[in-house]
Amino acid sequence: MFEPFHYEFFVNGIVAAGLAGALTGLVGVYIVLRKMAYIGHGLSHAIFGGAVVSFVMSINFFVGASVWGVFSALLITVTARKRTIGADAAIGIVTTASFALGIAIISKYKTFTRSFDAALFGNVLGVSDGDVLALALVLSVTVCTIFVGYKLFLFTAFDSEVGRLYGVPTGWVDIMFSLILAATIVVSMQVLGVTLIAANVVIPPIIARMITNSFKRMLLLSTIVGSSCGIVGIYLSYYIDVSSGATIVLVGSTLFVLALMYNIIQARRHRIWSHFRKKPAITRIPFSSGKL
Amino acid sequence: MLHPLPHSPSYIDPVVSIESLTGGYNGELVLESVDLTISHGDFVGLVGPSGSGKTSLLKAILGTLDVYDGRVLVNGVDASVRRPRVGYVPQLETIDWNFPVTVEEVVMMGCTMNSPLFPWVTGLQRKSAARMMEHLGISALAKRHISDLSGGQQQRIFLARALVGNQAIVLLDEPTSGVDIKTRDDIMHLLHELNHQGITVIMTTHEINSVAAHLxxxxxxxxxxxxxxPPSKVLTTEILTETYGGPMPVIHHNGMAIVVERPHRFGYHARKGEDQDSAGLEHQDIV
Incomplete structure (x- = not known):
């Protein structure tokens, strides 16, 4: 049971997965409640383009992908504010163009020696101390930002139009979250992979939402669920020899199904109880009684 | 009359002055040359067809409408220069009722106006939120989720949010839309009570007979x-026909103006070959 913990790469991997899961779970709450789930999907693909460009130009991955991610996040947020375009179309244009650029560069430079499988699907073997440190740093900054700006995030996510009237800088809050999401994707890429980050941004908050009706508790639960999925997923991936990102997402999906079943059973129980409750008498007036 | 009079607006003390306002969105005009003065203690209902600019007029007072000409002064200050301290209750249809938030949390959002950039709700603000919930009779619901409440209780939450920052003016966008008769009456009584306590109320409505006629x-x-x-002077066939761009017969009954829906020609009366007059409306009733 504790055998994999004898390997340094596994310890690094499981810590990174726990941190990445907590981070995506926490950031995901705002993304899901603001109905921006597609942005996580799009931004992760956009950052893949940045990762490829940074490799071709021999720039540090974190620097290249971060600059690219910040630029894409700002472009999406600003474009989405145009009434005639809309958020979904803005994300579609910016991210697919960026992803296509990455693919074009890979196909152009046939002499590519580096495999991008890890960036696409996640690879626990490649997690370094630097990756863990970057994850811990981004998670700490995100927790502090949400703690300090809790009131503003809540108002913006719930009712941004009225929030603006009450002096909440909703535009800045959205930009701030897009930047945090970009940073989350950059640092989680090695563990979860570009194609699976989006799922981890969405699944833990939805599970948390099914369990609680409170924003505060949802933040906490989503972080715990995300982190647990990461740890259990990595542990399982070691034994079943499947990509780490895929295993983490599958663990999350299983938990989602369980939470859904719990909700359905609760609703059924409620319906059955209400069936046995005493019903008030219905006053029936026959049409022939002359009272109509 | 459902609600007691008199209300006592102070006509020498305008809180909202709209002067020759022309405004809209993205260059498209919605309001043209609008002049309106609202005094402290007024209770005003805005009526008109969909797209007539009712919500836009509220947004002009809130300082979010694009103003192309004229100006809007709230408490003597141009609304486009400084955001006015006005409570706002949006249409309940626009609220995400599935959002994980409690009644208390929604009410406390209203305190944001006093300190928008301060990260946390202070003890003082928490106390005023509790006082406002008590005042509006929803303190027992403080910890409940917003979707667990009735239509009237939901409207009270957003009224509490609008008033918790001690706002003296409250704007409501169709507060009685989509609620049953009892809830509508509760909401209107509450608004009248708040108005009697000195709060200026400006609301939009589509319900002429059940709401506007009592304002x-x-x-x-x-x-x-x-x-x-006043409704007795404004709710006439001529004015409503001009406002809605179609015939709007009004009859008077016990001193109240009642807008009558024209019987359409596809139903019972059409089959019987009856016209409007024989369907129950008489010429002498229509004013």
Whole structure:
């Protein structure tokens, strides 16, 4: 049971997965409640383009992908504010163009020696101390930002139009979250992979939402669920020899199904109880009684 | 009359002055040359067809409408220069009822106006939120989720959010839309009570008979102001026909103006070959 913990790469991997899961779970709450789930999907693909460009130009991955991610996040947020375009179309244009650029560069430079499988699907073997440190740093900054700006995030996510009237800088809050999401994707890429980050941004908050009706508790639960999925997923991936990102997402999906079943059973129980409750008498007036 | 009078607006003390306002969105005009003065303690209902600029007029007062000409002064200050301290209750249809938030949390959002950039709710703000919930009779619901409540209770939450920052003016966008008769009556009684306590109330409504007819002041709007005054003077066939761009017969019953829906020609009366007059409306009733 504790055998994999004898390997340094596994310890690094499981810590990174726990941190990445907590981070995506926490950031995901705002993304899901603001109905921006597609942005996580799009931004992760956009950052893949940045990762490829940074490799071709021999720039540090974190620097290249971060600059690219910040630029894409700002472009999406600003474009989405145009009434005639809309958020979904803005994300579609910016991210697919960026992803296509990455693919074009890979196909152009046939002499590519580096495999991008890890960036696409996640690879626990490649997690370094630097990756863990970057994850811990981004998670700490995100927790502090949400703690300090809790009131503003809540108002913006719930009712941004009225929030603006009450002096909440909703535009800045959205930009701030897009930047945090970009940073989350950059640092989680090695563990979860570009194609699976989006799922981890969405699944833990939805599970948390099914369990609680409170924003505060949802933040906490989503972080715990995300982190647990990461740890259990990595542990399982070691034994079943499947990509780490895929295993983490599958663990999350299983938990989602369980939470859904719990909700359905609760609703059924409620319906059955209400069936046995005493019903008030219905006053029936026959049409022939002359009272109509 | 459902609600007690008199209301006592102070006509020498305007809180909202709209002067020759022309405004809209993205260059498209919605309001043209609108002049309106609302005094402290007024209770005003804005009526008009969909797209007539009722919500836009509220947004002009809130300082979020694009103003192309004229100006809007709230408490003497231009609303486009400094965001006015005005409570706002949006249409309940626009609220995400599935959002994980409790009644207390929603009410405390209203305190944001006093300190928008301060990260946390202070003890003082928490106390005023509790006082406001007590005042509006929803303190027992503080920890409940917003979707667990009735229509009237939901409207009270957003009223509490609008008033918790001690706002003296409250704007409501169709507060009685989509609620049953009892809830509508509860909401209107509550608004009248708040108005008696000195709060200026400006609301939009589509319900002329059940809501607008009971307000002290009605403004008919269709891109511009068609009429402004007490319902007995404003709710007439001519004015409503001009406002809505179609025939709107009004009859008077026990001193109350009632807008009558014209019987359409596809139902019972059409089959019987009866016209409007024989369907129950008589010429002498229509004013």
């Amino acid at each position: 002290p002041r009605v403004v008919c709007l269709n891109g511009r102001i068609i009429a402004d005054g």
